[in-house]
Amino acid sequence: MDAWTALxxxxxxxxxxxxxxxxxxxxxxxxxxxxxxxxKQVSGVGSVTARxxxxxxxxxxxxQYHNWTKQGITLLTPDHPAYPTPLTDLDDAPPILFALGKxxxxxxxxxxxxxxxxxxxxxxxxxxQGLALRLASEGATVISGLALGVxxxxxxxxxxxxxxxxVAVMGSGVLKVYPVLNRSLAHQxxxxxxxxxxxxxxxxxxxxxxxxxxxxxxxLSRTLIVVQTQADGGAMYAARAAFAQGRAVYAIDLPxxxxxxxxxxxAIPLSPLLAPWPFGxxx
Numbered sequence: 001m002d003a004w005t006a007l008x009x010x011x012x013x014x015x016x017x018x019x020x021x022x023x024x025x026x027x028x029x030x031x032x033x034x035x036x037x038x039x040k041q042v043s044g045v046g047s048v049t050a051r052x053x054x055x056x057x058x059x060x061x062x063x064q065y066h067n068w069t070k071q072g073i074t075l076l077t078p079d080h081p082a083y084p085t086p087l088t089d090l091d092d093a094p095p096i097l098f099a100l101g102k103x104x105x106x107x108x109x110x111x112x113x114x115x116x117x118x119x120x121x122x123x124x125x126x127x128x129q130g131l132a133l134r135l136a137s138e139g140a141t142v143i144s145g146l147a148l149g150v151x152x153x154x155x156x157x158x159x160x161x162x163x164x165x166x167v168a169v170m171g172s173g174v175l176k177v178y179p180v181l182n183r184s185l186a187h188q189x190x191x192x193x194x195x196x197x198x199x200x201x202x203x204x205x206x207x208x209x210x211x212x213x214x215x216x217x218x219x220l221s222r223t224l225i226v227v228q229t230q231a232d233g234g235a236m237y238a239a240r241a242a243f244a245q246g247r248a249v250y251a252i253d254l255p256x257x258x259x260x261x262x263x264x265x266x267a268i269p270l271s272p273l274l275a276p277w278p279f280g281x282x283x
Contacts, residue, residue: 003028005077006061008095009200010052015078015095017044021053032056068201073174074099076196084108087219090245094198094216100174101194107165112279113143113221113242115214115235116150116228124228125153127252131225131274132157136164138279141193143167143221145213146182150227150235159188169217170197171210178205211237218242223279225270226251229258239267250278 007018007028021031024042031039031053039050065075076083077096082103087093112135114128132142132154142158144151146168158166168189172178174197177186189195198216199209214237218224224242226249229235239262242249251262253269263269270278 003032003058005065005075005096006056006058007031007053008077009061010049010056012049013053013095014044015093016091017042017049018095020044032058068098071175071201072100073201074103076103081105084220086111086222087216090215090219092215093219096198097216098174098197098199098201099194101190101192103194107141107167107193108220110138110140111143111221111223112140113217113224113238114150114154115144115217115224115226115238117230117233117235118147118149118151120149120153120228124252124254125149127272127274128153128227129157129160131227132166133160133164134274134277135279136161136166141165141167143169143217145169145171145210145217145238146177146179146186146189146195147234148179148181152182152185155185155189159192164192166193167220168193168195169213169220170195170205171199171213172205173197173199173201173203175201176204210234214238215241215245218247219245221247223248223250226259226262226267228252228254228256229262231257231261233258236262 020042025031036050036054039045076099085108128150136142136158142154144154155166158164166189174195177183218238218241224247226235226239236258239249249267250270251259251267252272
């Protein structure tokens with residue numbers, strides 16, 4: 001466990017704050033040696049964060065790290081060879097990701113996210129599976145959030161493809177799969193891709209973490225497709241993050257308030273028939 005990783009494990013320290021700390025003190029090791037009052041001189045570091053940094057115990061963290069690795073967890077930091085390349089151009093990229101599965105750079109060569117409501121129309125659930133199956137068959141890694149509804153259909157469709165690959169980004173720790181109903185699906189995803197989280201492996205889900213993970217779902221993806229959502233639905237967070245990140249955003253042209261709002265905001269309308277196929281041979 002090195003000093004950089006120890007800092008990245010602390011809550012509310014993102015890449016920008018971590019870089020600012022290292023720039024200010026000269027090295028990650030020097031940050032750990034700094035006093036709380038000195039740490040607070042760095043932009044983005046308040047009293048609580050300063051106290052947490054000063055209280056870091058590397059030996060305790062090394063023990064935690066060994067326990068995580070025994071359970072198959074890989075810690076991905078930006079200098080790790082399998083850290084997701086699509087995230088490297090984001091200002092708010094996670095400084096550390098916890099991964100269960102098979103992390104490798106081939107996952108990120110072609111990526112597409114599929115998101116939407118937890119209670120889709122039945123025919124749209126089938127449409128989502130078909131869309132994910134086709135994308136995965138064309139070599140794309142399908143990204144979603146392991147939620148019920150559209151997310152589940154997206155993962156299942158990708159898994160149905162020969163050598164299909166899929167990645168689930170969670171709002172809980174990777175050892176606290178949420179929802180519980182998707183534990184079996186999570187094991188399938190791990191076998192053919194990854195489950196990822198930026199929070200500690202044993203942390204339970206929270207609404208704030210579910211919202212925050214949307215920027216990772218969109219950031220991992222070159223293309224984001226919204227199947228069905230209302231204007232106040234969670235998929236809107238992923239779509240707006242994708243707009244801000246310069247990703248291509250598609251919304252299936254259906255009379256749901258969120259779909260239509262996204263089209264007005266610049267999403268590319270996609271026929272419910274998925275014809276003509278708009279993505280070429282890869283998203």
